[in-house]
Amino acid sequence: xxxxxxxxxxxxxxxxxxxxxxxxxxxxxxxxxxxxxxxxxxxxxxxxxxxxxxxxxxxxxxxxxxxxxxxxxxxxxxxxxxxxxxxxxxxx
Numbered sequence: 261x262x263x264x265x266x267x268x269x270x271x272x273x274x275x276x277x278x279x280x281x282x283x284x285x286x287x288x289x290x291x292x293x294x295x296x297x298x299x300x301x302x303x304x305x306x307x308x309x310x311x312x313x314x315x316x317x318x319x320x321x322x323x324x325x326x327x328x329x330x331x332x333x334x335x336x337x338x339x340x341x342x343x344x345x346x347x348x349x350x351x352x
Contacts, residue, residue: 261311263341268306272332279304279327280350286325290318293345309341
């Protein structure tokens with residue numbers, strides 16, 4: 261199956277609420293690799309690679325999680341995977 265990459269930016273009061281840690285826990289239910297990090301402008305960036313169904317499932321799980329209520333805007337950019345990641349991790 262074709263692997264894709266989604267870069268997602270979450271806006272709203274998403275920092276300081278356990279957002280990255282929640283994503284890191286949720287990702288265990290999906291076959292994806294990538295990173296999640298806080299950005300200096302207050303957003304959170306999620307970069308994940310995998311098959312589209314797994315990526316869409318992860319994004320939906322984030323929306324439905326306890327931290328989903330903090331999301332005010334979600335922006336996606338879909339591209340081909342470049343197989344940059346071996347695991348999923350929180351990055352500074």
